[in-house]
Amino acid sequence: MSRPILAVVHPRALAHNLAQVSKHVASEKARAAVHVWAVVKANGYGHGLDAAVRGFAAADGLALLEVPEAVRCRELGWQRPILLLEGFFKPGDIDVLARYHISTVVHSHAQLAMLEAASAHAPIAAHVMLNSGMHRLGFQPGEYAAAFARAQALLAAGKLSVVGKMTHFARADDDLAVTRAQLDCFARVTAGLPGPVSVCNSAAVLSPGLVAAVPGDEQWVRPGICLYGASPYVGRDATALNLRPAMTLHSEIISTHVLPAGEAIGYGYAFRTDHDMRVGIVACGYADGYPRHAITGTPVTVAGVRTRLVGRVSMDMLSVDLDPVPLADIGSRVILWGEGGPSVDEISWSSSTIANDLLAGLTHRVPRRVDVAD
Numbered sequence: 001m002s003r004p005i006l007a008v009v010h011p012r013a014l015a016h017n018l019a020q021v022s023k024h025v026a027s028e029k030a031r032a033a034v035h036v037w038a039v040v041k042a043n044g045y046g047h048g049l050d051a052a053v054r055g056f057a058a059a060d061g062l063a064l065l066e067v068p069e070a071v072r073c074r075e076l077g078w079q080r081p082i083l084l085l086e087g088f089f090k091p092g093d094i095d096v097l098a099r100y101h102i103s104t105v106v107h108s109h110a111q112l113a114m115l116e117a118a119s120a121h122a123p124i125a126a127h128v129m130l131n132s133g134m135h136r137l138g139f140q141p142g143e144y145a146a147a148f149a150r151a152q153a154l155l156a157a158g159k160l161s162v163v164g165k166m167t168h169f170a171r172a173d174d175d176l177a178v179t180r181a182q183l184d185c186f187a188r189v190t191a192g193l194p195g196p197v198s199v200c201n202s203a204a205v206l207s208p209g210l211v212a213a214v215p216g217d218e219q220w221v222r223p224g225i226c227l228y229g230a231s232p233y234v235g236r237d238a239t240a241l242n243l244r245p246a247m248t249l250h251s252e253i254i255s256t257h258v259l260p261a262g263e264a265i266g267y268g269y270a271f272r273t274d275h276d277m278r279v280g281i282v283a284c285g286y287a288d289g290y291p292r293h294a295i296t297g298t299p300v301t302v303a304g305v306r307t308r309l310v311g312r313v314s315m316d317m318l319s320v321d322l323d324p325v326p327l328a329d330i331g332s333r334v335i336l337w338g339e340g341g342p343s344v345d346e347i348s349w350s351s352s353t354i355a356n357d358l359l360a361g362l363t364h365r366v367p368r369r370v371d372v373a374d
Contacts, residue, residue: 004252004283007362009047010339010371013244014055017227020242021205022058025221028211035060037083037198039224040073042360046289047228047247051370053078055246056227061103063222067093070102081125085222086137087111091118098122105129105166107137112150115159123161126151127198130189132167132182141189148193164196164220172203172210173232179204180213187215196220203232206241230355231345238345247359248338249290249366253302253330255281256322265319266311271296278322282334285316289362290336291351294318298350301341303332 018038025034038059039045044052049069053076056062061081062073070082087105088097091114097104103125106112115126128148131138139147154160167186171178186199197216202223204210211221225231229245231238238245257279259265264272265279280302286292290313298309305325309318322328335341337358344355351358 002367004254005288005366006250007046007366007368008248008250008338008371009051009368010244010246010248011051011055012371012373013229013246014047014052014227015058017229017243017246018056018059018223021221021223021226025205025211028209033218034211035218035220037061037063037081037220037222038227039063039085039222040069041065041085041224043069045225045228045356046359046362048368048370049073050076051368054370061220067096067102071096071100074100074102083127088114090114094118094124095121097124103127103162105137106147106151107139109147112147112154115154116150118159121159123155123158125162125164126154126160127162127164127166127196130165130167130186132185132189133178134168134170134182136168138167141185144189145193148190162195164198165190165193165216166198169199169201169204172201172207174234176207176210179207179210183210183213190215198222201232202226206232225354225356225359228355228359230343230348230359234349234354237343239343245338245343247344247362248340249284249336249362250338250341251282251284251334251336253280253320253322253328253332253334254283254317256329257281264311267314268312271311271319278326279310280320280322280325280328280332280334282318282320282336283316284318284334284336285314287315287363288366289358290318291347291353291358293353294347294351299342299346301335303328304340306342 038056040052041064063083083103098121106126107129129138151163169179196218198220200221205221205223229243292313302325307321307324311319337344348355
């Protein structure tokens with residue numbers, strides 16, 4: 001029998017979360033067209049591209065990073081727009097984008113030069129990125145108009161089919177004043193320029209009033225982590241946003257011990273019992289993608305009962321307190337996060353990280369299975 005750890009992906013939850021986002025943006029900006037790019041980068045945030053394409057069937061488009069993953073979505077039957085969030089990297093990518101009708105972000109003069117030098121090809125949709133304060137990708141405010149003009153010249157030459165405007169928010173999850181300042185910068189720099197607009201990530205999409213404040217009649221939002229049933233806000237669980245977990249990570253108890261008071265558990269003796277305690281060993285560790293820095297007290301569900309992690313997470317195993325679960329034994333089901341267990345948000349808060357890190361960081365040695373009920 002194989003090791004008992006398994007990640008189960010729930011396409012119905014993906015579809016539900018997309019519907020929640022779509023409902024919210026429609027209510028925010030009822031008088032203008034708001035389209036949804038479902039972000040499926042990092043192999044659908046660890047859920048698998050196949051499941052993501054299936055779960056997001058109602059999305060207006062998909063957004064990701066890698067050209068091969070974009071081509072894979074086409075091979076899976078996706079016919080609506082696909083956007084490369086970092087754009088293309090080499091001149092040879094342009095022919096692939098044209099052949100598979102893949103849209104691109106344009107964030108540098110080098111990309112514009114590659115497009116200008118490219119031989120004739122089917123026109124590509126492009127979205128010109130403004131650096132409004134994130135300081136990762138994009139043209140500076142003072143150079144944006146000239147970059148946009150070059151893109152419009154490519155539109156006139158038949159190398160581009162659409163020229164849109166885009167930026168990315170740095171603190172939509174925790175500081176709306178900064179986000180409003182970035183939005184003001186975007187509105188000022190792009191004023192009077194034609195084309196669709198795309199600015200909102202998960203936190204911005206779900207923050208009241210932000211979608212409505214975005215200028216332009218055609219808007220594309222770019223939700224990511226919220227589509228997978230995790231919250232984009234620290235300290236606010238996804239259930240409060242009516243989101244459902246799209247992945248359940250579970251394993252089993254593979255050993256049990258009764259330890260007297262004063263005994264230490266695991267590497268570094270990071271936890272010591274203060275009473276006679278029953279402890280279970282779970283087949284899951286940081287080599288599976290469970291966070292090594294999860295602290296004692298991180299929630300876990302064993303045989304349907306909520307209990308806690310104790311001691312350090314090791315490469316292949318972790319220890320849990322079985323005192324609240326007297327009937328638990330070898331083979332008892334353990335839910336690390338997801339349906340019937342703690343949320344991935346709770347695990348991330350206990351590990352000083354974010355849910356994105358945990359879901360996308362689940363390693364290849366953990367088998368994934370799409371829920372047959374879906």
